[in-house]
Amino acid sequence: MSDKDDAETMRGRLRSERVNSLFSEDELIEDYYDQPAANDSSCWNDYGLSTLQSSGTVSSRSSSMHSGSTEGLDAPAQLLPIIKAGWLDKNPPQGSYIYQKRWVKLDADYLRYFDSEKDTYSKRFIPVTSIARVASIGDQKFEVITNNRTFAFRAESDADRNEWMRTLQQMVDERKFKGLNRISLFQPPTGALDSVDKCGLLELRGFKNKLYVVVAGDKVFLYKNAEDYRQGIGITYIEMNVGNVKDVDRRGFDLTTPYRIFSFSADSDQEKDEWVEAMQQSIAEALSNSEVAEKIWSVEANRLCADCGSPKPDWASVNLCVVICKRCAGEHRGLGPSITKVRSLKMDRKVWTEELIELFCQVGNCVANQFWAANVPPSEAIHVASGSQERRRFLIAKYKEGKYRRYHPLFGNQEELNKALCATVTTSDLAETQSLVFCGAEVSCFSGDPDFPNPIALAEQAGQKLQMEFLLHNKSSEIPRVEAGNSEEKQYSVILPSVTHNGFLFKTPSMAKLVHERKSREEFSRRWCTLNDSIFSYYENDRNAVPNGEIKMEEIVCLVNNPPDTHGYESTFEIYIESERLYLFGLENPEAIRKWVKSIAKSFIHPRADELLSHDFERIGRLQYKGGLNLARAKEGWFALTQSVLYAFFEDSDKEEAVHLKKLQELSVQGDSLVLVERRRTLYIQGERKLDFLGWVAAIQKAAGSSGDTLSEQQLTESDIPVIVDRCIDYITQCGLTSEGIYRKSGQNSKTTSLLEMLRKDARRVRLKEGEHQVDDVSNTLKRFFRDLGDGLFTKEFCQDWLKAAAIDNEEEKIGQYRQLLSSLPVVNRATVKALINHLYRVQYFSEMNQMNTHNLAIVFGPTLFQTDGKDYKAGRVVEDLISRYVVIFSVDEQEMRKQQDEITAIIKMRIAGSSSGTQQAGDFICTVYLEEKKTEAEQHVKIPATMTAEELTFEILERRKIDTKEKEYWSCFEVNEREEAERPLHYSEKVLPILHGLGTDSYLVVKKQLSMENMLIYLASRVSDSKHGMMKFREERNLLGLGLSTGFHDRYFILNNSCLRLYKEVRSLKQRMPAVENSHRPEKEWPVKNLKVYLGIKKKLRPPSCWGFTVFYENEKHEKQQWYLCCDTQMELREWFASFLYVQNGGNVWPSESSKVRASRTQQDSSFFETYEPET
């Protein structure tokens, strides 16, 4: 007990002492526990609040806590350049007549005053944004007027006073008129509750009353009370990059900084834990924030703003490669992103890839200024204290007009510039690239080489990653033009359209979670909202000058237009911002909401993607995605969701592409990605931020699912047939064509019901498997689906016309009528009718086995498709006519018929073969492919489309297993023949499906590294002649009358040229190797190389003389098969022979020469694939 008492006494004493020395301030004075009586300052140093000098022990402790932040001590003070500082007298608090001397500092964000110039923590901060104006009140005095309070100061002279007023007023004006340039992450002064991580009342040792403490981003703010917080006027803030949080007791904790220990006490231990956690996160954020900056600042030239020389610049232009201060960054913004792309070193963490940081270390301010600022007249240069106008003028001249740049000797000669750029990007000379690009060389110019068509591809091929990085950031950069700056108006035009809109909206508090529940009207408050200069602000009412909060357009990542009546207000929309907050607004007036949504969308969507605005979108925004063959780098895309179409602007494309969600082959969430699989393309949408990503996932999943009971509301295949129908038809085609009474026999009712339910829920996921599903259950499911269809297959509108047509006597007229009716059906219905009738046509083709001729099928399907009770014979007639006149009515040409015939034959063959390792499921050939070796854990089941190449399959497997391939790793797909103990790497361009069909029961596919590929490529590149000859041991497998007769391995001489492999008995006969001579000697055997299938390995049973052998299969035109074995003495020989085989068989193209080549071809396929889509109208 005595301990506690002692602590209490101590606390009381400390409180009074500290009060005196630090915060015994003005209007706060009455708050303090005791009046100052501090003669004894012994405790002061240990628990010192204020100055660096008085807290030496703390300082040394703290700085050792964060190794690496050696500059930590002056960091907080210098993070923002001080615009003006000096001593001023602060007017006395109430009840006193004595002016207090204060050290006053002004930076871009705050006006602060301190006890002394050595203090780190202020007694008071006033955000520049909350200052309404500055007024002179005589006697060297002036007032700083905020909306709620006035602060009076007295300068030492009129001149000093005027200088303060001028500087302050200038800052205030800049802020007011350039809302756009307000780039600080958060501004608690305006009560921006939204960016706050934690806030509330806390006891701070030294204060009588609890303080209002706010943890926001990488800072902790102290306010006298909540009211002050709302007004924005605070005591001080603590930069958490020098902070450390320590648990003290049940409710108490210390925030230690090199300058002071803040001892807090919470109301409960739970509260304390929350505060400790929030502050620790804030420290983590502050430290991680400075990581990029520290790296970039490690280069001397990057420690001062490239434009004005301010210290510790923590902003950058990522395309110009310059590090700049906050004030210059504001002006850079004004130039627009086609001139300069402004990013924060501390906040925009995602941009800062290793490459970009390295680029900044190698180019950075030094190299950039050698170019951009080669000829700056001293009279035009700017410095730390330059005003906004001067900065703007200078930056326009420097970057927009290129007035001071060092001209490249090729300037003006476009062709030569482009050529030089193509050459330079393959070297490491970044300075030259910079000079070329900003003197007019075109980043996207054609290099003349279709394989590497532009400088970016060339740089990539040359492995010049930094060149690539530089070029990528400057892909859309505008080249400086002197005449660009002629019109003042034009200069400041910002790329984002400046949309102005205002009015009352109802708003809920912002949220960190998706809104799942309905928000009632009571949860909304009426706010005056304005959209101006790319800032959306909301105010208590339309008379308030200071907003309750604001959202910058550049922070918005997603905008959602909710369906009507989602919440208490009829129309609502949601805004998602970068820092994972969600804002919900509503109104009774749908038209007004529509206008708001349009205005906001217009002001945050990248102009290059503005086509998206033309859609009646439900959701619009930006997302990270990966696609194509290069999955290494995520790119930024703009997306809009309208019903079941996802419109996208991908990073490297300037036209809109549409993803038809109902037609996806697969949709799944894998880790942090949403995977959308289309026929030839897989798109990974990445969860960069959680909140908006989850929203997108839910919306896309919903849009991709079946939404109703009509045909067009179902998940669809490429050819517009509902997946349900497609799955069932395919299954019956594979397994039920010969099943007796197919479609007439009814399956088990319960099974049909559950299967239909499963299919309705997500048909894409349902795999119908033989053995698991009975054909009659599936056939019944299909019938039930048609019978229950909302609008019917032939639609309610035209149903009767179809029935009438069946009664027409004249054959020609009847067919004409059917065709006419067919063409008036909606697309999906038409495609479905055709698919179904085609299917029934096939079924009747097997009527001898299944007993279902056209008439029988018509009896079953007539009432099903027309949803009648079966009494109207005409329904059956229609179906019978459609089947029996299928070829005429559907204009099926001969080729299509033959193709179908072949397919049926193949299916029957496959069924008879039965046991092949590629099993078929519902039309897709699903193949088991192993990764590296055959074992269950390494199994992957892959759908093999007819066009898939070995390379694509390899890539798909690696992608699924998230394996990054490195350079010189030759991943390939191998066909392994277990019986022969041999394997064959498939050529990368080889189609997989035929191989799959040909695979025997003891063969399988495996994806693994081809270890000898590098050596083979080296060999091929270095050899002198295209032909290869030498001794090998040969053994023939003779299958005569089923008897395995063999004579063992014998030496033979082989010659492999670019078409044939020849075998000679005698080496001697070839001693003079002249072509004529060669021809004159008849080889014992000769094979065309292209008809050989060469496998590595020989089965051990044959006792090969070495382990370096081949197994070769040969099939001649008469389909006669031979099989023989070749064996080398060394591995090197084997490799050389095998390489030569590959070389000849593939026309010299053994391995894709460069990854980008493949990518280019894939991109092409992708875009042409997209072209086949027509946007829905």
Ligand SMILES: [Zn+2]
């Ligand atoms: Zn600067």
